[in-house]
Amino acid sequence: MTKVTVAEEWLNACAGCEIAILNVGDVLVDLLVNNLDFVHIPVILDKKYFGQTGEEEHLSIPEAVVGIVSGGVRNEEHKEVLLEMRKKCQILIALGTCATDGGIPAMINMYSDEELKKFTYKDSPTTDPADYPTEHIPPLLDQCYALDELVKVDLYLPGCPPHPDWIAGAVLALLEGKTEYRMPEKSVCDACPTIRESKKGLADIKRMLSAPEFDPEKPLDEMRCLLEQGFLCLGPVTGVGCGGKEGAPRCISARVPCRGCYGPVRKGAKPLVDYMGALASVGFDPNKMPDRRGYLARFSGAHGTLKRPVRR
Ligand code: SF4
Ligand code: SF4
Ligand code: SF4
Known part of the structure; x- marks a missing residue:
């Protein structure tokens, strides 16, 4: 049986999504050994973008049937890698909420580059002040983007990180020749x-x-909803899936409110707007919430959701 070639890339990412791929466990081992041929996966296998000795003029990634990309797009290098992945891969999967909706890194969309540089290099309480580096680093884009703001995405697997059940399900569906797989x-x-x-x-x-x-001695279904207890649980505006195909939501199982890490319930939904509307409908003034944009759009700041406020 011909193996399906897979290329994997990480952009503005933390590697948690790649760990999630490995967490597929036994299913992955069977898939890897029998069906998949990873032709490019820099998190595990060294691969030079410009040829083994840097002899190529243009960044190049091998052709693959399936391309998996984690992380959002924050600088010119991310953008170049993403465009090359789109060019070389027949089916492109956005893996993780950074890739599908911007994720945590898209919180930067609330700040200017000057604020970012000043805080990181001058005002950080934990490091000595330094000059912002200007050599050998890719220029920043004007904001952090989700993948589908720059290229066509065929399949979305949100989550920070995504539950291995959905990764395995998507790969199995593709192996069966299906090109549609939806959360x-x-x-x-x-x-x-x-x-x-x-x-x-x-x-x-x-x-x-x-x-x-x-x-603590009683099961989850004997605890009262955290939102009804007064905690700002983002469960109503967050996509399902963190417990896998059958399990209860992870944070709620730990008796902690949902922070929204699976992004919006559906493409185009705006958790920030929907949640503020829900709060207003039960008589709570959302304007009283400190940092409500950062809290309610913590994982979904791409697609124009988080923008710099106009400074006067
Ligand atoms: S979605 Fe979460 S786990 Fe994946 S790269 Fe982004 S921050 Fe890391
Ligand atoms: S996810 Fe949160 S708001 Fe939704 S039912 Fe559970 S505790 Fe309540
Ligand atoms: S409960 Fe919410 S924040 Fe926690 S893992 Fe699930 S989706 Fe993410």
Whole structure:
């Protein structure tokens, strides 16, 4: 049987998504040995972009049937690698919320490059001030982009990181010749077994400095919904999937509110706007929330969601 060639790249990424690929575990081993041929995966195998001795003039990645890209696009090098991946791969998968929606790195879209450089190189409380480097680093783009703002993406696997169930499912679907594979368009709440009963408005908002009410001896389905307890759980506006195909949401299982790491429930949805609307509908003034843009769009700042405020 001919193996399916796969190329993998990481852009503005932390490698957590690549660890998630490895976490597919036994399924991956079977897939790797029998079906997949990784022709390019810099996180594991050394590959020179400009030929082994730097003899090539243009960045080059081998052709592959499936291309997997993690991370958003923040600088010219990321952009060049992404365009090459799109050119060389028949099916392009955006892996992880950085790739699908900007993820944590897209929070930079709230700040100017000058603010970034000043904070990182001059005002950081943990490092000595230094000059911003100007040589041997790729120029920054004007903001951090999700992949589909620059190229066509065929398949989206959000999550920070994505649950291995979905990665394995996508690869298996592709091996069966399917080019369509979609995550369910449901929210984290749809997979959450906590008790929801209150029809009353939101009480006082609580910070996670105070612990939710629950009995550690009792299962999750005997704990009251964290949002109803006053914690700003983003489950209603976050895509389902972090517990895998069957499991409960990860953070809720740890009795912690959802922070939104799977991005919007569906493409084009705006968690920031939807959540503020939901808060307003139960009588809470969203303007009272400190850093509400950073909190509500922490993982979905691409697609124009987070922008620099106009400084006066
Ligand atoms: S989605 Fe999360 S795990 Fe994946 S690269 Fe981004 S920050 Fe890392
Ligand atoms: S708001 Fe949070 S705790 Fe409540 S049902 Fe949704 S995910 Fe579960
Ligand atoms: S509960 Fe929310 S923040 Fe936690 S892993 Fe799931 S989607 Fe991510």
